[in-house]
Amino acid sequence: MDHHWKSRVEQVAQEDLVMFINACLACTGQREFYDDAYGQKVSLDFLHDYILGNYRLLYARSLAAGINHFNQSQIILKLLATGKETLPEHRQEEGALIAATLKALPPQRAFKLLQQLRQQRINNRRARAIAKEYLASRTERLAFDAVKYRSKIRSIAVHIHLKLEGELGNFLFGNWKKSFQTELFEKFRQGYYSANAIYNLPFTVAEGLAIKHNIPREVFLSRIESQMTITEKLRLQQSGKRVGKEIEVDFHRLPLTRLAMYVLSLSLQERQQQYDSLHSALLQSAFSALRRSPMQLGRVAAVLDCSYSSFGSSEKRRRPLGVALAVYYLLSTASKEFHCFWTSPVDNPLQVIPKGQTNLATPLLEALSWNPELVVIISDGWENDPPDGAAFVLRLYRTKLDPTRQTGIVHCNPVFNADDFSLRAISPLIPTVGLRDAEDLPTMLNFARFAEGSAPLEELEKYLAAKAQKMLAE
Amino acid sequence: MSKKAHLIENIALQGLEIAPSQVWGAIRIVPLIRQNVRYDLRLSRRNYDSDITVVSLEGEMMAPGVKYISYVPHGLVLSWSNEGYPAVALGGQLMSEGKRLACGAVSVQVMHRMAKREAENQLRFLPLHLAMEGFLSLFFSGPQVAWSEYSKQALRQGLSPRYESAIAGRDIFGLEEALRVFEIHSQQVGVLLFVSDALASAFVVPTPEDYRALHSSLLLDFYGELLYYYGQHGSTTFMQPSIDEGKIDSIASLKQALDRMRSEWGEFHGFMAGDLLGRSVSAKRVYTAGNFTLQRFITDLRLKTENHIGEAIVRDNGELEYLKTYRLSEAQTRRVYLLSQLAAHDWHLEATAKALRNTVEELIMRLEKASFGYLVNNQLLEKAHKHNKKR
Numbered sequence: 001m002d003h004h005w006k007s008r009v010e011q012v013a014q015e016d017l018v019m020f021i022n023a024c025l026a027c028t029g030q031r032e033f034y035d036d037a038y039g040q041k042v043s044l045d046f047l048h049d050y051i052l053g054n055y056r057l058l059y060a061r062s063l064a065a066g067i068n069h070f071n072q073s074q075i076i077l078k079l080l081a082t083g084k085e086t087l088p089e090h091r092q093e094e095g096a097l098i099a100a101t102l103k104a105l106p107p108q109r110a111f112k113l114l115q116q117l118r119q120q121r122i123n124n125r126r127a128r129a130i131a132k133e134y135l136a137s138r139t140e141r142l143a144f145d146a147v148k149y150r151s152k153i154r155s156i157a158v159h160i161h162l163k164l165e166g167e168l169g170n171f172l173f174g175n176w177k178k179s180f181q182t183e184l185f186e187k188f189r190q191g192y193y194s195a196n197a198i199y200n201l202p203f204t205v206a207e208g209l210a211i212k213h214n215i216p217r218e219v220f221l222s223r224i225e226s227q228m229t230i231t232e233k234l235r236l237q238q239s240g241k242r243v244g245k246e247i248e249v250d251f252h253r254l255p256l257t258r259l260a261m262y263v264l265s266l267s268l269q270e271r272q273q274q275y276d277s278l279h280s281a282l283l284q285s286a287f288s289a290l291r292r293s294p295m296q297l298g299r300v301a302a303v304l305d306c307s308y309s310s311f312g313s314s315e316k317r318r319r320p321l322g323v324a325l326a327v328y329y330l331l332s333t334a335s336k337e338f339h340c341f342w343t344s345p346v347d348n349p350l351q352v353i354p355k356g357q358t359n360l361a362t363p364l365l366e367a368l369s370w371n372p373e374l375v376v377i378i379s380d381g382w383e384n385d386p387p388d389g390a391a392f393v394l395r396l397y398r399t400k401l402d403p404t405r406q407t408g409i410v411h412c413n414p415v416f417n418a419d420d421f422s423l424r425a426i427s428p429l430i431p432t433v434g435l436r437d438a439e440d441l442p443t444m445l446n447f448a449r450f451a452e453g454s455a456p457l458e459e460l461e462k463y464l465a466a467k468a469q470k471m472l473a474e
Numbered sequence: 475m476s477k478k479a480h481l482i483e484n485i486a487l488q489g490l491e492i493a494p495s496q497v498w499g500a501i502r503i504v505p506l507i508r509q510n511v512r513y514d515l516r517l518s519r520r521n522y523d524s525d526i527t528v529v530s531l532e533g534e535m536m537a538p539g540v541k542y543i544s545y546v547p548h549g550l551v552l553s554w555s556n557e558g559y560p561a562v563a564l565g566g567q568l569m570s571e572g573k574r575l576a577c578g579a580v581s582v583q584v585m586h587r588m589a590k591r592e593a594e595n596q597l598r599f600l601p602l603h604l605a606m607e608g609f610l611s612l613f614f615s616g617p618q619v620a621w622s623e624y625s626k627q628a629l630r631q632g633l634s635p636r637y638e639s640a641i642a643g644r645d646i647f648g649l650e651e652a653l654r655v656f657e658i659h660s661q662q663v664g665v666l667l668f669v670s671d672a673l674a675s676a677f678v679v680p681t682p683e684d685y686r687a688l689h690s691s692l693l694l695d696f697y698g699e700l701l702y703y704y705g706q707h708g709s710t711t712f713m714q715p716s717i718d719e720g721k722i723d724s725i726a727s728l729k730q731a732l733d734r735m736r737s738e739w740g741e742f743h744g745f746m747a748g749d750l751l752g753r754s755v756s757a758k759r760v761y762t763a764g765n766f767t768l769q770r771f772i773t774d775l776r777l778k779t780e781n782h783i784g785e786a787i788v789r790d791n792g793e794l795e796y797l798k799t800y801r802l803s804e805a806q807t808r809r810v811y812l813l814s815q816l817a818a819h820d821w822h823l824e825a826t827a828k829a830l831r832n833t834v835e836e837l838i839m840r841l842e843k844a845s846f847g848y849l850v851n852n853q854l855l856e857k858a859h860k861h862n863k864k865r
Contacts, residue, residue, distance in 0.1 A: 034655055266611045308657040344660060356503075357493075361732050369725040384657065386494040386735050387715065393732065396722055 025065035025434025028417035039418035251281030261322035301367035305379035326438030361389030381424030492740035501652035506664035513560035519590035524583035617821035640696035670708025
């Protein structure tokens with residue numbers, strides 16, 4: 001009886017953690033096709049508090065599980081706010097994980113997180129120490145950060161009572177003398193007073209000063225091109241066109257999912273005209289992604305959802321479809337044999353648009369009759385032609401036609417359902433994992449065996465511990 | 475050469491398939507698919523923005539005569555070609571129509587006729603209002619013989635004004651959201667709209683492109699008040715077709731089972747709409763456009779069941795090109811039923827009462843409840859009230 005109770009407790013813990021990690025993989029608190037932003041934020045917040053309260057160590061270790069930046073920030077803030085509850089033997093690991101995660105986050109997110117400390121009234125020794133350590137770890141780049149994220153660093157320094165050394169303090173708090181020794185500060189000071197000097201500064205900084213100096217947009221954009229980062233160049237493609245400026249972007253240097261979503265934002269005509277460059281850029285990007293996290297697969301079939309709901313929402317425009325397109329390129333480069341089956345017929349993947357009903361059953365059947373080793377389904381799970389058609393197919397396939405599990409089937413869902421804190425599953429017989437970027441697919445395929453529910457809690461704990469160790473070792 | 479107008483005798487959705495429904499809250503939307511789309515008939519939308527529209531049903535536009543007054547947010551423009559060539563879809567071209575007046579803060583548009591030919595192969599009509607006008611004018615005239623039971627007003631004016639009220643689609647809870655998240659099939663030309671699994675309306679247009687443009691117009695239509703209450707308090711039932719799984723042993727048989735599942739969904743939705751589909755209707759021709767007949771209809775009036783009014787365009791081979799229906803509320807059905815009984819008995823109160831197995835006083839009370847009390851003269855009315863109180 002006791003043993004039964006214990007195993008049931010463990011099963012519940014395993015299910016909770018898998019649910020939490022899946023949510024953290026897919027959810028970013030933004031509006032989705034079927035849900036609104038408020039519902040997403042409330043559900044996600046509840047999940048965080050629940051796991052924090054009940055499984056603190058595993059909550060901290062999930063920082064290393066490959067979840068998205070939004071949730072990593074949430075975890076760090078909640079851990080810092082409730083530091084009293086950490087058990088003494090876990091304190092060091094927790095602190096190290098937080099520091100390592102902060103280092104790995106993009107700097108703007110890390111600074112925003114530390115700024116949130118003040119807004120959320122998190123004021124304890126550990127939080128101050130971590131913020132101080134992060135700023136110290138920036139070393140020479142701190143001058144650049146101080147110019148680009150002036151207000152953030154200012155409010156962080158004020159909150160943690162940090163005395164800023166040398167010119168940094170003077171620069172941030174308006175105590176400007178005749179000139180600065182530090183080159184960047186001097187450039188900013190000159191840009192502040194003279195319109196011509198702003199072109200030596202990073203793009204976002206120069207943008208603000210250009211408005212201050214009333215420089216017309218076209219003039220500004222034409223002169224600032226050399227200072228833009230590649231994502232900024234991508235972001236300004238359309239506004240550049242509007243003022244008649246062609247901004248050159250090296251497409252193949254962009255991350256795969258971001259590039260896929262950019263391609264989808266172009267009109268069908270533009271995609272056709274630039275077909276060659278876009279196609280080769282996507283392939284190159286897929287190769288780079290695989291170099292970073294290698295994956296070798298055999299005969300793979302992908303079932304991809306291009307129905308109307310893959311449009312996402314105005315906050316996450318075309319993300320589900322972008323993930324599908326990116327996975328298409330990733331799997332076609334990573335597999336020996338690859339075939340793709342869409343919900344509505346698509347002759348050329350670059351011409352796909354979010355249109356039509358969600359018919360997963362027919363492409364799934366076609367994929368299964370192709371006899372693959374692995375089937376990857378990318379869909380938000382809201383099936384309607386017919387409802388539960390794919391669930392029916394999967395149930396009969398797994399129970400009657402393939403009971404030994406010769407074919408692996410994984411469902412990757414880029415959309416979080418706020419109502420039941422889950423990613424909508426197509427069938428309980430196949431694992432459902434969250435996916436925000438196609439580049440995370442190798443990690444997700446590894447995580448899938450836990451989402452199936454058959455692996456015991458110990459294995460999940462070992463998996464998270466190993467991931468945490470790996471993160472701390474880097 | 476005049477062709478005999480093809481008037482429908484029942485609504486059978488010829489040429490259309492029913493696909494599985496999509497559910498959101500209390501709203502169930504069933505797609506209707508057309509496989510064989512011919513582009514010789516097109517329908518496009520024209521928006522109006524006046525607060526009130528007055529339609530002159532007979533005679534000159536601004537002259538006195540019978541008028542239909544309602545809130546008309548949009549009209550439909552029908553364009554057809556005679557020889558089977560693709561017709562031109564005109565889109566919502568702004569054409570100045572009728573006359574616009576301002577009455578204080580309210581803008582009024584006066585239009586000429588419910589269905590008006592604008593060019594050689596172009597007809598403008600007001601959807602659903604066409605059917606409603608037909609409904610309101612049913613048995614409209616009132617007594618022909620000046621029976622003494624009727625009031626002077628009835629003998630002079632007939633049933634004027636004859637009015638009914640309905641609820642705008644926007645006020646049905648969840649309809650807007652359901653239409654927003656609905657995924658339109660590639661060959662979809664229409665829907666069956668259910669609110670809390672009660673049939674609200676059937677809507678069919680000639681081509682899938684027309685449907686995509688008109689999908690959101692379901693919000694601008696009007697619906698009976700029953701559907702308003704169903705939308706507030708209702709929900710949809712969970713449905714699952716049952717397939718015999720014992721015989722499935724291969725991918726091919728799985729495919730067959732899936733096809734059977736789809737056709738079962740289609741059949742079941744057809745069954746759910748059974749009080750409209752297959753029901754006999756009486757139709758009246760409104761306009762003949764080439765090979766197509768625009769007509770309005772009403773189902774055979776039966777109390778205690780659903781009754782629908784609507785309009786349809788049918789090809790000469792019987793295929794349904796356009797359909798729009800409105801479900802009458804109980805009160806509306808009762809009203810028109812009483813009127814039909816009165817008309818059938820020459821508006822003679824005693825004969826009608828006998829046919830309905832009521833006394834004359836009971837019949838007068840029924841008329842009063844149906845808001846036709848003003849037809850009967852005052853003495854009889856008071857007598858009926860007294861009689862009622864005694865019981």
